[in-house]
Amino acid sequence: MRSTDLDNRHYYCHYLQWPTAVGHFSKEVRSMESLESFRQEVRSWLEENCPASQRLPRDGETPLPWGSPQAVEDAKLWLERCANKGFTCPSWPAEYGGGGLSNEQEKVLRQEVAAVGTQLPGMSFGTHMLGPVLLELGNEEQKRRFIPDIIHNRLTWAQGYSEPGAGSDLAGLQTRAERVGDEYVINGSKIWTTGANNADWMFCLVRTDPDAPKHDGISFILFDLKSPGVTISPIELISGASEFCQVFFEDVRAKAENLIGEKNKGWAIAKRLLQYERTMISGMGGGGGPRGGAKRKRVAKRYRSMADMALPYVGEKDGKLADFALRDQLTQTEMDTICLTLTTKRVGEEVKAQKGPGHTASMFKWYATELNKRRQEILTTALGTQALGWEGEGFQAHELAHTRGWLRSKGNSIEGGTSEVQMNVIAKRVLGLPD
Amino acid sequence: MALALTEEQKILQSTAREFISANAPVAHLRGLRDSRDATGFSRDLWKEMAKLGWVGLTFDEASGGSDLGYAELAVLFEECGRTLAPTPFLSSAVLGAECVRRGAAEPLRAQILSGVAQGETLLALALDERAHFAPYVIETKAEKSGEGYVLTGEKGFVLDGHVADRLVVVARTSGAAGDRDGVGLFLVDRLAKGVTVSRTGMVDSRNAARVRLDRAPAEAVLGEVGGGADVLDAALDRGTAVLCAEILGLATEAFEQTVEYLKTREQFGVKIGTFQALKHRASVMFAELELARSIVRETMNAIDEDGPDVPALVSVAKARCSDVGSLVSREMLQMHGGIGMTDEADIGFYLKRARVAELTFGDASYHRDRFATLQGY
Known part of the structure; x- marks a missing residue:
C-alpha cells in the first residue's frame, strides 16, 4: 500500500504545515513594508473571500448543512479563490502561480486562516508530493505545464510506485517502458495505487534499462490514465474499504517529454518524493498555532480523549478508570502523543532553515503510524465486543466506524514504506550505521 | 518559548560540556567510589561550579543568583548527566533551594540562598519513608515545643543527607499517612541535638543517607504549618x-x-x-x-x-x-x-x-x- 490514507490521517495530521521554500517574493508582497501589513492584508482578504460555509460559524450564524448544494458550490469557490492567490501552495514561486511567500509570511497566512476557523483547500498528491519534486527537479516546460494545474487542483494524481513483486524492495520494480519515437510504450502493473479509479494522471516509476543494476535503470514519467491500454481494478481491504487499486498497463503510450529528470536516473527522484510523502503521512511541521504577536498563555490542557471513549465501556472505580492495566496503557499512549507532537514542533524549529524534509521524516512516519495502531488496539480493548461489530443492528455508528478504523490502521505502517524500511533509513541515514 | 535551543543556550551547553568533561568525567565518580571518599563529591569542583554561577543560576539577584530559567539549568543538568558527575546540584540548588525560596521568610531566605549560590551551604530534602515514592505518606511527627517544633521520625534515601548543612524535613502536624493536609516543611540543622545521619551506600555510588530524628528542634517552618504540600x-x-x-x-x-x-x-x-x-x-x-x-x-x-x-x-x-x-x-x-x-x-x-x-x-x-x-x- 503505497500511498497515504486520507481517512486515517486526521489522527496525526492536525498540525500539518509544509516546510517552505525560501525567498520568492511576489511583487505584491515585496511592496509590503512589513509582516504586520501582510497580516492585515491577509485578514481582510479572508474576511471578503472565505465563504461562511467554509469556516466555523460565528455567533448568531446558522451553519449550512455539510454537503448541501450551497456548501459544495462554496467549497469550489473557496478553492478557486485560494488558487488564484496561490494560497493552495503558499511557498511556491509566484511565476508558476504559487503564493511566493516567505517562511514567515506563510506562517502568518496559516495563523490567520486558523483564526477564522478554516483551512487552505486543495491538499493533494499534487501539492504535497509531485509538485515539490517537479519544482526541485523538473525542467522549465514541465513546471509550466503541470504546476499551475496542481495549484488549481485541475488534475487528480495517482502514484505508480509499488508493484506486485516490488513492495519494500521498490527498486526491484519491473514495469517496462521502451522508447518508440517520441513516446515510451509501457507494459506491466502497479498495485496499492490510492484512488487510481478516480485519478486523471499518474506519476510512475518505470524500468527503462533492464540490463542496468536495479537502481540505475529506473525513470520517473507522467502520463494520462485515460490512455488506451490502462485497466484499473479496485482492491477490497480487510476493513471493507476499496481505496486502493491495481493498475495494468498494456502498450500504454506516454510522451517522452513527460519523463522527469534524466532517463534511467529516476531513482533519486523517487526517493525525494518518498521523503515528501513520509512527511505528509506523519503530519510533520509547525502548524497554524495562535495568532502571531501575542504571547501564548499556558493553559492546563486536557489529555483524556481516549479515557472519555473508554469510560462508558470500562466504568469507574474511585474516580479512576476501572481497568488499571488499560488505564496505564492508555495513559502511555496519550503521553507519547504529546511527546511526538512536541517533537514535530521542535524538529520543525531546528530545520527551519533547511529546504524540504530530511531523513527524520522516517522517524516521524514510523512513530506516528505505530502510535496510531497502538491507539486503535487499546480502544478496541476498551470498547470490548462493541468494537467488533461489522454491520447492522446492535452497534452505534461510532462503534462500527471504530471496527473499520482499527482494521484500516494496520496498513498505516505498511503504506508509504513499512516501519521496518523506515528503521533501516534511520539506521543508515541518521545514525550512519554501515550497510 | 522555543523548543530548539537558543544561541545563548548552545553557548552555555558547549561551555558546560567542556568544563564537565575536563573536571568531572566518569573517572571522577569512579575515583570517589574507589577511594571510598567520605563526602562522595568534590567540594572544590562544587565551589568551581558556584563560581561559574551555575549553582545559583535560577536564584534572584538579591540571593546571589543569575535570575536565569530552568531551560538554562536543564542544559547544565544534561551535561552533568553525560558524565554522571556527582554533585549536590539537585539536592541543594533545586530541591532544598526551592523549598527555601518558596517557604522561608526574609532575611533567612536570602541568607540561605546566597550561601547555597556561593557553594558554601548544602541542603537536603528529607522526605521518603517508604521504599516506593509516596510524598504524602509521612509519619514523621512535628510537635509543638515552646515557641517552635520538635521532629520525631525516620527518613530514607535523603539525597546528599550526610553532607548537607541543613535538612528540609517533611513532617506531619495532623492527619494520617497519605493525607496531603497536615504535612509541613521544617528546616533542621544537621548537627542539632536529636539528629542522627548515616550514609547509605547506593549502587550508583551517589550520595544518600538515612536520617533519624528524635525530638530534633526545627529552626524554622517553611511555608505554613500543616500546609506545606x-x-x-x-x-x-x-x-x-x-x-x-x-x-x-x-x-x-x-x-x-x-x-x-x-x-x-x-x-x-x-x-x-x-x-x-x-x-x-x-x-x-x-x-x-x-x-x-x-x-x-x-x-x-x-x-x-x-x-x-x-x-x-x-x-x-x-x-x-x-x-x-x-x-x-x-x-x-x-x-x-x-x-x-x-x-x-x-x-x-x-x-x-x-x-x-x-x-x-x-x-x-x-x-x-x-x-x-x-x-x-
Missing part, C-alpha cells in the same frame, strides 16, 4: 524536571557510545552495526530519545512560564525519561557484550545511575498514574 509539590516538580534533564544527558551519552561501538566492533568478519537486529533497536532508541528531548524542553518552558500545566508535563517527562534511561542503559550493556559486564568499562556506571534515577521521585508507572489522576480519570 504546595511548596513541597512545587519543589518536587522542579527537582523531577531537572532529574529528567540529567537522565536525558545520561541516555544520550550512553546511546552515542553504543552507536559508535556498533560502527567499530567486528564479528563474523563484519561490523556488528550491519546487523538489522541491532540497527532496528538503535533506531528505536533514537526515536524514543528524540521524544524525551522534546518533552524535557517543554517542561522547562512551562516551569519558566509558571504554567498550570507543570505537574502534568513533569509526569509526562518523568514517565518517559525513566523508561528511556532504562531502555538505553540496558541496551548499552547488551550491545557491548561481555565488556559491558566488567567494572573496568564505564557501562555499568550508566546502568546503575539510570536505575536509581528511574526510581527517584517515582518511576514511570507512578507518573502515569499521577498524570491520569490529574486528568480526572
Whole structure:
C-alpha cells in the first residue's frame, strides 16, 4: 500500500504545515513594508473571500448543512479563490502561480486562516508530493505545464510506485517502458495505487534499462490514465474499504517529454518524493498555532480523549478508570502523543532553515503510524465486543466506524514504506550505521 | 518559548560540556567510589561550579543568583548527566533551594540562598519513608515545643543527607499517612541535638543517607504549618524536571557510545552495526530519545512560564525519561557484550545511575498514574 490514507490521517495530521521554500517574493508582497501589513492584508482578504460555509460559524450564524448544494458550490469557490492567490501552495514561486511567500509570511497566512476557523483547500498528491519534486527537479516546460494545474487542483494524481513483486524492495520494480519515437510504450502493473479509479494522471516509476543494476535503470514519467491500454481494478481491504487499486498497463503510450529528470536516473527522484510523502503521512511541521504577536498563555490542557471513549465501556472505580492495566496503557499512549507532537514542533524549529524534509521524516512516519495502531488496539480493548461489530443492528455508528478504523490502521505502517524500511533509513541515514 | 535551543543556550551547553568533561568525567565518580571518599563529591569542583554561577543560576539577584530559567539549568543538568558527575546540584540548588525560596521568610531566605549560590551551604530534602515514592505518606511527627517544633521520625534515601548543612524535613502536624493536609516543611540543622545521619551506600555510588530524628528542634517552618504540600509539590516538580534533564544527558551519552561501538566492533568478519537486529533497536532508541528531548524542553518552558500545566508535563517527562534511561542503559550493556559486564568499562556506571534515577521521585508507572489522576480519570 503505497500511498497515504486520507481517512486515517486526521489522527496525526492536525498540525500539518509544509516546510517552505525560501525567498520568492511576489511583487505584491515585496511592496509590503512589513509582516504586520501582510497580516492585515491577509485578514481582510479572508474576511471578503472565505465563504461562511467554509469556516466555523460565528455567533448568531446558522451553519449550512455539510454537503448541501450551497456548501459544495462554496467549497469550489473557496478553492478557486485560494488558487488564484496561490494560497493552495503558499511557498511556491509566484511565476508558476504559487503564493511566493516567505517562511514567515506563510506562517502568518496559516495563523490567520486558523483564526477564522478554516483551512487552505486543495491538499493533494499534487501539492504535497509531485509538485515539490517537479519544482526541485523538473525542467522549465514541465513546471509550466503541470504546476499551475496542481495549484488549481485541475488534475487528480495517482502514484505508480509499488508493484506486485516490488513492495519494500521498490527498486526491484519491473514495469517496462521502451522508447518508440517520441513516446515510451509501457507494459506491466502497479498495485496499492490510492484512488487510481478516480485519478486523471499518474506519476510512475518505470524500468527503462533492464540490463542496468536495479537502481540505475529506473525513470520517473507522467502520463494520462485515460490512455488506451490502462485497466484499473479496485482492491477490497480487510476493513471493507476499496481505496486502493491495481493498475495494468498494456502498450500504454506516454510522451517522452513527460519523463522527469534524466532517463534511467529516476531513482533519486523517487526517493525525494518518498521523503515528501513520509512527511505528509506523519503530519510533520509547525502548524497554524495562535495568532502571531501575542504571547501564548499556558493553559492546563486536557489529555483524556481516549479515557472519555473508554469510560462508558470500562466504568469507574474511585474516580479512576476501572481497568488499571488499560488505564496505564492508555495513559502511555496519550503521553507519547504529546511527546511526538512536541517533537514535530521542535524538529520543525531546528530545520527551519533547511529546504524540504530530511531523513527524520522516517522517524516521524514510523512513530506516528505505530502510535496510531497502538491507539486503535487499546480502544478496541476498551470498547470490548462493541468494537467488533461489522454491520447492522446492535452497534452505534461510532462503534462500527471504530471496527473499520482499527482494521484500516494496520496498513498505516505498511503504506508509504513499512516501519521496518523506515528503521533501516534511520539506521543508515541518521545514525550512519554501515550497510 | 522555543523548543530548539537558543544561541545563548548552545553557548552555555558547549561551555558546560567542556568544563564537565575536563573536571568531572566518569573517572571522577569512579575515583570517589574507589577511594571510598567520605563526602562522595568534590567540594572544590562544587565551589568551581558556584563560581561559574551555575549553582545559583535560577536564584534572584538579591540571593546571589543569575535570575536565569530552568531551560538554562536543564542544559547544565544534561551535561552533568553525560558524565554522571556527582554533585549536590539537585539536592541543594533545586530541591532544598526551592523549598527555601518558596517557604522561608526574609532575611533567612536570602541568607540561605546566597550561601547555597556561593557553594558554601548544602541542603537536603528529607522526605521518603517508604521504599516506593509516596510524598504524602509521612509519619514523621512535628510537635509543638515552646515557641517552635520538635521532629520525631525516620527518613530514607535523603539525597546528599550526610553532607548537607541543613535538612528540609517533611513532617506531619495532623492527619494520617497519605493525607496531603497536615504535612509541613521544617528546616533542621544537621548537627542539632536529636539528629542522627548515616550514609547509605547506593549502587550508583551517589550520595544518600538515612536520617533519624528524635525530638530534633526545627529552626524554622517553611511555608505554613500543616500546609506545606504546595511548596513541597512545587519543589518536587522542579527537582523531577531537572532529574529528567540529567537522565536525558545520561541516555544520550550512553546511546552515542553504543552507536559508535556498533560502527567499530567486528564479528563474523563484519561490523556488528550491519546487523538489522541491532540497527532496528538503535533506531528505536533514537526515536524514543528524540521524544524525551522534546518533552524535557517543554517542561522547562512551562516551569519558566509558571504554567498550570507543570505537574502534568513533569509526569509526562518523568514517565518517559525513566523508561528511556532504562531502555538505553540496558541496551548499552547488551550491545557491548561481555565488556559491558566488567567494572573496568564505564557501562555499568550508566546502568546503575539510570536505575536509581528511574526510581527517584517515582518511576514511570507512578507518573502515569499521577498524570491520569490529574486528568480526572
